[in-house]
Amino acid sequence: xxxxxxxxxxxxxxxxxxxxSLFVAxxxxxxxxxxxKTLEEQLKEKQxxxxxxxxxxxxxxxxxxxxxxxxxxSDRVAHVKKLKSDVNLEKLSxxxxxxxxxxxxRQDWLKEKGTQHVKEIAEHYGVFQHLFGDxxxxxxxxxxxxxxxxxxxxxxxxxGNQLKPKEVLKQPxxxxxxxxxxxxxxxxxxxxxxxxxxxxxxxxxxxxxxxGSDVSKGDVIFDYLQPFxxxxxxxxRMVFVLYKQEKKLEFSQLKKSQPSLADRTFSTxxxxxxxxxxxxxxxxxxxxTDWDRSVTDFFHSTLGQEEPIxxxxxxxxxxxxxxxxxxLEPFNxxxxxxxxxxxxxxxxxxxxxxxxxxxAKPKPKLRFPNAEPLPRDMPTWLQDKIKRDRLGWxxxxxxxxxxxxxxxxxxxxxxxx
Amino acid sequence: xxxxxxxxxxxxxxxxLQRIATVDFSTTSAPVPKEKVEISQVVHNRNPRNLERLRxxxxxxxxxxxxxxxxxWHKLVLTSSxxxxxxxxxxxxxxxxxxxxxxxxxxxxxxxxxxxxxxYQNLAKVIxxxxxxxxxxxxxxxxxxxxxxxxxxxxxxxxxxxxxTLSEPKRYLPAYPFHQTRPEKPWAVTED
Numbered sequence: 041x042x043x044x045x046x047x048x049x050x051x052x053x054x055x056x057x058x059x060x061s062l063f064v065a066x067x068x069x070x071x072x073x074x075x076x077k078t079l080e081e082q083l084k085e086k087q088x089x090x091x092x093x094x095x096x097x098x099x100x101x102x103x104x105x106x107x108x109x110x111x112x113x114s115d116r117v118a119h120v121k122k123l124k125s126d127v128n129l130e131k132l133s134x135x136x137x138x139x140x141x142x143x144x145x146r147q148d149w150l151k152e153k154g155t156q157h158v159k160e161i162a163e164h165y166g167v168f169q170h171l172f173g174d175x176x177x178x179x180x181x182x183x184x185x186x187x188x189x190x191x192x193x194x195x196x197x198x199x200g201n202q203l204k205p206k207e208v209l210k211q212p213x214x215x216x217x218x219x220x221x222x223x224x225x226x227x228x229x230x231x232x233x234x235x236x237x238x239x240x241x242x243x244x245x246x247x248x249x250x251x252g253s254d255v256s257k258g259d260v261i262f263d264y265l266q267p268f269x270x271x272x273x274x275x276x277r278m279v280f281v282l283y284k285q286e287k288k289l290e291f292s293q294l295k296k297s298q299p300s301l302a303d304r305t306f307s308t309x310x311x312x313x314x315x316x317x318x319x320x321x322x323x324x325x326x327x328x329t330d331w332d333r334s335v336t337d338f339f340h341s342t343l344g345q346e347e348p349i350x351x352x353x354x355x356x357x358x359x360x361x362x363x364x365x366x367x368l369e370p371f372n373x374x375x376x377x378x379x380x381x382x383x384x385x386x387x388x389x390x391x392x393x394x395x396x397x398x399x400a401k402p403k404p405k406l407r408f409p410n411a412e413p414l415p416r417d418m419p420t421w422l423q424d425k426i427k428r429d430r431l432g433w434x435x436x437x438x439x440x441x442x443x444x445x446x447x448x449x450x451x452x453x454x455x456x457x
Numbered sequence: 458x459x460x461x462x463x464x465x466x467x468x469x470x471x472x473x474l475q476r477i478a479t480v481d482f483s484t485t486s487a488p489v490p491k492e493k494v495e496i497s498q499v500v501h502n503r504n505p506r507n508l509e510r511l512r513x514x515x516x517x518x519x520x521x522x523x524x525x526x527x528x529x530w531h532k533l534v535l536t537s538s539x540x541x542x543x544x545x546x547x548x549x550x551x552x553x554x555x556x557x558x559x560x561x562x563x564x565x566x567x568x569x570x571x572x573x574x575x576x577y578q579n580l581a582k583v584i585x586x587x588x589x590x591x592x593x594x595x596x597x598x599x600x601x602x603x604x605x606x607x608x609x610x611x612x613x614x615x616x617x618x619x620x621x622t623l624s625e626p627k628r629y630l631p632a633y634p635f636h637q638t639r640p641e642k643p644w645a646v647t648e649d
Contacts, residue, residue, distance in 0.1 A: 116562065123569055133569035133576075136611065139569035140579045142586065148563035157556070161591045164554050166505040200506075200592030232502045236495050239503075263488040273500055274507040274644060301494045328504070328592055330644075344491045350500055352513060352644075356632040373635075381634060433637045 087177030087185065097167075100177025101284065150182050158324065161199050167279055170231040171241070171308040183282050183408050184215040197327045199425040205332040208278075211245065211264035216282060216323055220252035223285040225319065225447030229306055230275035233269060233307060236448050237304070243306035244278065247290075248291040262299065268338050271331040272350035281308070301343070329402060372421050388429075406430075423444065476520040504531040506592070512629040512643045517549050529597035529625055533584070533616070535609065544612075546586055555583040555591055577608040578615055585619030598623040 077085075123129060132138040149157075155178045162168055168176040185197035187208050195207050214226060228245035244265045250258035269276040296303050312319065339347040362378045375386060406412075409430035414423045429436045509530045520527040524641035531554065535544050542578055543558035559571035568576055588594070600613035600623055604611070617623060632639045 116566070119566060126569070129569045133573055136574040136578060138567075138569065138575035138579070142582060144585070145563050145567070145583060148566075149561070152563060154562060157587075161554060164505070164548070164552065166503065170503055180644065198590035198592075201590055202592055202594075232504050232507070233500055235500065236497050238501060267490040270500065272644060274511045275500050275504055276502060276507075277504050298490050300492060301489050304489075328506075328510075342489055342491065343494055345493050348496050352511070353499070357633040357635075377635070384634070393547055435634050437632070437639045457542075 099175045101180040146381045179324040181322040204332040224250040225283040275328040279326040284322040531596040533598040577612045581612045581615035
């Protein structure tokens with residue numbers, strides 16, 4: 041009986057979406073894959089999270105009440121009918137000369153789908169994750185932040201655009217719509233690149249109890265501090281969060297006279313957790329900065345110390361465990377793998393400094409450096425090493441400031457995927 | 458992608474570099490007192506888009522036999538429905554990062570036709586501006602060899618004019634000591 045069933049199934053040769061169901065029905069208790077799961081299916085299974093444990097909480101202002109959102113479908117239909125009857129519009133559109141007003145489109149977008157889009161891009165940048173943990177909010181109040189560049193030119197802060205530190209040295213102009221009898225708090229925080237503490241932020245600007253939308257009349261808790269993205273660290277986020285207060289609040293415990301950089305260590309999570317009953321996040325704007333000479337000046341003039349330079353910590357190259365008798369390995373290359381790189385570099389540096397004369401003109405680089413012959417009795421491994429060094433290949437490049445012979449197109453683009 | 462460790466490089470690495478110009482960046486007040494600040498050897502930058510901007514982030518690999526490929530960080534995808542067109546920027550994880558469509562009322566209310574050449578041109582401007590606002594300047598696309606006289610060609614032209622680069626740079630792989638040459642480091646600041 042079982043054999044005949046098996047033969048029937050194999051002879052049918054199922055394919056497509058029904059195939060898997062047939063096999064699963066037979067092998068359900070064995071939990072075998074039918075035709076093998078795709079990478080996407082396997083990844084999806086691994087990434088499944090229990091919704092009882094992994095969930096996010098909306099801590100923002102509620103959506104506009106339904107009664108306020110009028111049903112304007114009929115208006116829209118009438119508007120579209122009007123457009124379709126416009127002959128001039130049709131002509132412009134057909135010739136590809138119709139240009140829609142971008143500013144109006146942006147304003148309307150922010151009122152409707154823009155809130156959702158901004159929330160999604162903030163998630164993509166990890167803003168909610170690093171500031172609020174498992175909470176998020178929809179920025180219901182549009183926050184306009186712009187840095188004055190002089191000559192009536194303003195650099196706006198949108199949702200992740202890049203600004204250089206020298207453009208954001210002075211505090212920006214803040215604009216947002218609000219009722220005059222409401223109170224607001226504005227916080228500018230940098231969640232990246234804290235100099236000492238892990239997973240911590242620096243507060244660059246904090247103003248509390250802003251009446252209406254007049255930022256100049258609020259309590260300044262922390263004065264505006266320019267961003268200082270460290271050299272080599274890359275792009276850091278600077279996040280403006282606007283909170284709506286239920287009533288006037290007391291921020292005296294946060295205020296410090298002449299706060300040092302360490303005093304500016306901040307945690308939005310703790311700040312909001314302690315005030316969650318009287319405050320709601322309502323507005324959001326953020327930008328990205330990376331290093332600039334003004335950061336060097338900040339360290340030298342404002343802090344009075346040397347500027348730190350960082351470099352990305354790439355993983356070390358993998359070498360197999362060293363053996364006493366490696367088979368068919370060139371001894372010099374093999375041993376160089378396990379030698380301390382500092383020793384190798386020191387040898388090259390010493391070699392170079394022995395030839396260098398700071399008072400003499402630098403010798404012109406030879407176009408064919410290996411045209412100069414090497415002694416015949418020199419061992420071949422040493423000849424190869426000298427040839428490679430002359431061409432500027434390999435380990436000689438580890439020594440700082442070494443400029444090898446001019447690179448030609450044959451050796452260009454190596455090391456890039 | 459895990460958090461990166463950034464190691465403090467010895468200040469002697471700056472031998473040979475010169476200050477080309479000195480500019481006064483002082484502000485009116487000193488918001489931080491002039492005192493020595495402790496600095497750690499390792500600093501974490503938690504910005505998830507930082508590695509992509511520095512070209513160090515991992516790109517999906519191994520799909521070189523497929524066309525179009527999957528080796529990108531962000532990609533601009535243009536789709537056309539029977540009634541409207543939509544452009545979106547997609548991350549390789551599948552997440553839709555930026556989107557714009559002529560079906561949105563804010564755009565539709567100005568257009569005569571949601572699918573003709575004007576629609577493509579205006580959609581290009583809208584998506585380009587949204588990308589610039591969101592800080593996405595470079596992304597892959599399938600518009601490289603498109604005839605500029607077609608609707609998609611005009612779309613791609615306007616995207617480029619607005620300042621978006623429709624191709625991503627190659628991933629930077631670090632040079633190990635035994636490598637022949639050293640590629641230029643993308644984070645080495647060349648502009649002032």
